[in-house]
Amino acid sequence: MLDKSRLRIAIQKSGRLSKESQQLLEQCGIKINLQQQRLLAFAENIAIDIMRVRDDDIPGLVMDGIVDLGIIGENVLKEALLARKSQGDNPYYIMLRRLDFGDCRLSMALPIDEPWDGPKCLQGKRIATSYPHLLKQYLDKLNINFKSCLLNGSVEVAPRAGLADAICDLVSTGATLEANGLYEVEVIYRSKACLIQRTGKLSNVKQSLINTVMLRIQGVIQARGSKYIMLHAPTEQLEEIISLLPGAESPTVLPLAGNQHRVAIYMVSNETLFWETMENLKNLGASSILVLPIEKMME
Ligand SMILES: Nc1ncnc2c1ncn2[C@@H]1O[C@H](COP(=O)(O)OP(=O)(O)OP(=O)(O)O)[C@@H](O)[C@H]1O
Ligand SMILES: O=P(O)(O)OC[C@H]1O[C@H](OP(=O)(O)OP(=O)(O)O)[C@H](O)[C@@H]1O
Ligand SMILES: [Mg+2]
Missing domain, CATH: 3.40.190.10 (Periplasmic binding protein-like II)
Structure with missing residues (x-):
């Protein structure tokens, strides 16, 4: 119970x-x-x-x-x-x-041999979908009449099976559309x-x-969207090095034991450090560059 x-x-x-x-x-x-x-x-x-x-x-x-x-x-x-x-x-x-996963879009798609000339070519067509209300809301706004064919899955198969002229279904990479001889013509809703x-x-x-x-x-x-960046840098290049780091308004700069010419820089960045930036940092004399994932944060 x-x-x-x-x-x-x-x-x-x-x-x-x-x-x-x-x-x-x-x-x-x-x-x-x-x-x-x-x-x-x-x-x-x-x-x-x-x-x-x-x-x-x-x-x-x-x-x-x-x-x-x-x-x-x-x-x-x-x-x-x-x-x-x-x-x-x-x-x-x-x-x-909103969360940070489940990105996809609800799109109209046609068989690859059907030309697309804007939404008006859907006039009077039969459209297969699992989202009849979102589809109707979109086409009603455009004053387009259509026939709905409700399928709860495998919507992409409908045109080839002769069930529909077009589809309205979820797309992410587009691989399912491509595998079924369809192409995306219009996004009607973006989702997460x-x-x-x-x-x-x-x-x-x-x-x-x-x-x-x-x-x-x-x-x-x-x-998930942040990284912890650590590196060693020559003191005289400090400003230039900090200017290359993404989102580094106030990094922690600490002395290195037994080395007066170099410091350690620590910072949290909400962007990742690209290889090109790492190479530029290295050319400025930075070393021991580490980019670490962060598990949890509390501000
Ligand atoms: N290709 C995709 N990439 C990313 N997110 C997707 C993709 N396809 C669907 N989604 C999102 O994930 C949700 C669930 O998709 P899924 O295909 O698992 O649904 P389902 O087959 O209806 O599952 P259920 O058996 O629970 O009814 C979708 O409603 C959409 O928000
Ligand atoms: O653009 P793509 O990356 O190919 O993704 C799109 C496909 O993903 C979803 O189906 P899913 O694979 O979840 O299977 P389902 O039909 O069982 O829901 C959706 O319904 C599409 O068919
Ligand atoms: Mg479902």
């Missing part, structure tokens, strides 16, 4: 978002004992339960208040929102933040994974858990 006092988070069970969702929670210090077949997992060290479901179910679980938080692609969230609105519902959720919260009053305990999780997520995401 579920303990209602524990914070409940829904994540995708298996698919494009599941590994990174799990990793993010683990990096936030939530120790989950995940077993493949278990759809509910209880964190051992914090009052959080993880519900592992199909991604399509996550917006509804949050909007209906079954779970407190959910990690979901904005594409699925927006589609669910439009679907509920079209049924006369007034769905609510709180967008807590995001963290959402149900509306309604939460207990103080749950609210403070959410605050903790949010701060930790911020720390993890910021750390």
Whole structure:
């Protein structure tokens, strides 16, 4: 039986978002004992339960208040929102933040032998998609009539199978389109994974858990995009060397024991150090240049 006092988070069970969702929670210090077949997992060290479901179910679980938080692609969230609105519902959720994974775009694509002359060539066409509401919103704005062919997966096969003239599906690298003889003609929605919260009053305990999780997520995401840079530099080239370092307003500069002509420079950078910059630093006399990943950050 579920303990209602524990914070409940829904994540995708298996698919494009599941590994990174799990990793993010683990990096936030939530120790989950995940077993493949278990759809509910209880964190051992914090009052959080993880519900592992199909991604399509996550917006509804949050909007209906079954779970407190959910990690979901904005594409699925927006589609669910439009679907509920079209049924006369007034769905609510709180967008807590965008995450740093699940980048993809919802695009229109045509068979490679079909010319593209702007969206008007979709007039009267049959379009296969898993996102009928996002597609309709886009084409309605352009006053284009179309026929929808709803497929829940393998949308890219529809034109060759004679089911549709065009498709509207998710694209990341474009490899699936290419493998199926299609080409991308128009992006209609850009998406990333995001963290959402149900509306309604939460207990103080749950609210403070959410605050903790949010701060930790911020720390993890910021750390992922940052590097710790260490190097030794000749004292007389210090200024020039610092000017080459990305985002180094105030690096730590320390003396080197037994060497008055060189110093150690330490800094956190929110950019990586490219090989070319490292080579330029070396040409200025820098040595022992290290670029290290950062695991966690708290400002
Ligand atoms: N190629 C991709 N690259 C990056 N992110 C993607 C890609 N394709 C989809 N996504 C994102 O990941 C989400 C989940 O994609 P996935 O293909 O695992 O969904 P699914 O097959 O519907 O899974 P489920 O079985 O949970 O319903 C998408 O809604 C989108 O936000
Ligand atoms: O542009 P690409 O990098 O090729 O990625 C796009 C593909 O990725 C997703 O499917 P996924 O592989 O997750 O499989 P699914 O159809 O089972 O959801 C999406 O539905 C596309 O088919
Ligand atoms: Mg799905």
